[in-house]
Amino acid sequence: MLIRSVRLVPVGRGSAPTWGGEPVDLRLADGQVTHVGPTLVPDAAERVLEVDGRWVIPGLWDAHTHPVMWALARRRLDLIGTTSAAETERRVRERLHGIPGAGLVLGYGYRSATWADPPTTAGLDAVSGERPVALASGDGHNGWLNSAALRLLGLPPRGGVLTEDEWYAAYPRLEALDPNAADPLPALAEAVADAHARGIVGLVDFEFGSSWRTWPEYVERGLDTIRVRASTYADRLAEAAAAGLRTGDRLVEGHDLVTMGSLKVIGDGSLNTLTAWCRDPYLGAQGRGNPCGRANLDLDALIDVMAHATSQGLSAAIHAIGDAAVAATIEAFACTGATGSIEHAQLIGWADLPRLAATGITASVQPAHLVDDRDVSGQWWGDRTDRLYAFRALAEAGVPLALGSDAPVAPLDPWLAIAAAVHRSGDNRPPWHPEQALTVAEALAASTDGQPTLGVGSRADLVLLDADPLRDADDSGAQAAYLRAMPVAATLVAGRLVTAPPG
Numbered sequence: 001m002l003i004r005s006v007r008l009v010p011v012g013r014g015s016a017p018t019w020g021g022e023p024v025d026l027r028l029a030d031g032q033v034t035h036v037g038p039t040l041v042p043d044a045a046e047r048v049l050e051v052d053g054r055w056v057i058p059g060l061w062d063a064h065t066h067p068v069m070w071a072l073a074r075r076r077l078d079l080i081g082t083t084s085a086a087e088t089e090r091r092v093r094e095r096l097h098g099i100p101g102a103g104l105v106l107g108y109g110y111r112s113a114t115w116a117d118p119p120t121t122a123g124l125d126a127v128s129g130e131r132p133v134a135l136a137s138g139d140g141h142n143g144w145l146n147s148a149a150l151r152l153l154g155l156p157p158r159g160g161v162l163t164e165d166e167w168y169a170a171y172p173r174l175e176a177l178d179p180n181a182a183d184p185l186p187a188l189a190e191a192v193a194d195a196h197a198r199g200i201v202g203l204v205d206f207e208f209g210s211s212w213r214t215w216p217e218y219v220e221r222g223l224d225t226i227r228v229r230a231s232t233y234a235d236r237l238a239e240a241a242a243a244g245l246r247t248g249d250r251l252v253e254g255h256d257l258v259t260m261g262s263l264k265v266i267g268d269g270s271l272n273t274l275t276a277w278c279r280d281p282y283l284g285a286q287g288r289g290n291p292c293g294r295a296n297l298d299l300d301a302l303i304d305v306m307a308h309a310t311s312q313g314l315s316a317a318i319h320a321i322g323d324a325a326v327a328a329t330i331e332a333f334a335c336t337g338a339t340g341s342i343e344h345a346q347l348i349g350w351a352d353l354p355r356l357a358a359t360g361i362t363a364s365v366q367p368a369h370l371v372d373d374r375d376v377s378g379q380w381w382g383d384r385t386d387r388l389y390a391f392r393a394l395a396e397a398g399v400p401l402a403l404g405s406d407a408p409v410a411p412l413d414p415w416l417a418i419a420a421a422v423h424r425s426g427d428n429r430p431p432w433h434p435e436q437a438l439t440v441a442e443a444l445a446a447s448t449d450g451q452p453t454l455g456v457g458s459r460a461d462l463v464l465l466d467a468d469p470l471r472d473a474d475d476s477g478a479q480a481a482y483l484r485a486m487p488v489a490a491t492l493v494a495g496r497l498v499t500a501p502p503g
């Protein structure tokens, strides 16, 4: 394919425009950019795509997703933005009327850490009666079930929510009872098409269970347009070893887009569930159990499982949100020589930054969460918000960054992540710790899976844009609004159009 008349957007800090910023033609062949020049002559059989001076960037990646959860969440009771248990219950009561049948109803997206009224089983029972209702928190770390749902799972009666391991055990059982979940492919295909329309060419998949087992089936049934790195959790590590799978291996014979990813370990909890593991107690949490949050596994166990993964050729992706968890994760990478990423790295000790940089691992961060967490972290971590989502400090220390959404925790939209990294506010308030903001060029570079400005030898993963993402704006707020509305004209994966051609 010959793409005629595109402007190559320079990607990365300090990278200069190539070709004087003038439009050029690109030739794509065998999954690569093979020629770049001002006027390439099409071969006889070559398809020509006229794009009239539009801008082009390397394909965008979301470095942290749960694709099936995200696809199914798009079809559930939406509880995002509720500000109290009472309001959430009201919303459940109103929406339950409209859902036919008497079966399980799943909801998603409440965040209770700042609520004055804690979520209770009795409160949910009062609006749902005998119909089983199970609500998943927006951070994915706790679940709120009514009595009928508890009975459905054979769990004993309880006063409040399920958290962490107990919730992780319950969640897949609930999902198995969801009629949409019986075959998630239609919902997933629709969600992937939406992602392509925002410029996404690849996903890092941290689905619970073993997505490396499910993707081959999705590909064989036709969902073959997106790059995926599918991870495994520790309980399936031996199974992956028995299958001889190493990071980077193809999961489907003859299909290069879906490959084996990393071992995923959830090392601590989250801020919203007050389980992220910190060096200092949460403010006002004295007298609670685990006032500093807690580790989900001790350092020896973490080192052990990472050493196993390393010896079988797998990289590691370790979830660490609190500063104590981040420090333990750095220690475990240093001890084992594992490669890979630290997931989230939300709260970081300044003294740990050089040690993190020395490991060479990537910080996989989710900028849109800082918008969601601004108020809750003021309440619980008000004494340490300067060390939260410290993107600038990470970049300056030499830690490679990769942006993502943790969808369904935040919408799978790379432009939302880029805008939040640049502006650090989701409303009319000024940016929160603007000293930690990234430039647009840096945020883009952290979204392209390491691919620099397009040139000969680049992957033929391209996003054509109707506007210049690097255009100057009056202030970061205007820039963020512009980026969130970025018009994507077309997306190509491995040289193939995966959206409609540009109009």
Ligand SMILES: [Zn+2]
Pocket (backbone or CB within 6 Å): 064, 065, 066, 206, 406
């Ligand atoms: Zn996640």
